[in-house]
Amino acid sequence: MTSDYTTDEPSRSSLYGIRGPAVVEFGAPWCPWCQAAQPLIARAFEGLDDLPHFKIEDGKGRPLGRAFRVKLWPTLIFLRDGEEVARCVRPESAEPLQRALAEIAASS
Template sequence: MTSDYTTDEPSRSSLYDIRGPAVVEFGAPWCPWCQAAQPLIAKAFEGLDDLPHVKIEDGKGRPLGRAFGVKLWPTLIFLHDGEEIVRCVRPESAEPLKQALAKIVTSP
């Protein structure tokens, strides 16, 4: 699991080009919702050290989050072979994250 949000936005196509399961997380390091979700995310990601997890700092003037329709932080988008399978917005427990991970890790 990645711990810091990157300010370097990858291209949208590079995220769609990731083969297999991956998670894209939009948020901000100063966001209280994002801070509260980090232990839940860490718990859900236990044992999935090889899973690509891209944490992208979102905010004004950062178009990638808008391209993905992000309105609240944190938003986690669960991809498989570049296709969005499910998303979790402002998770309040690890369970919906684990369920979302199960969907992408077991996808064909």
């Protein structure tokens, strides 16, 4: 699991081109909702060290978040072969994250 948000956004086409499961997380390091969700996200991602996880710092003027219609942080988008399969917005427990992870894993 990636631990820090990056300001280096991957291109939309590179995300759409990923084969297999991947997760894109939008948020900000100073966001209290994002900070509160990190232990839940870490719990859900336990044992999934090989899963591509892109942790993107979002905000004004950041086009990738707008392309994915992100309105609240954190938003985790679960992809399978570049297609959105599930989305979790401001998770309050690890369970919805674990369900979404199972969904992208089951799609293989």
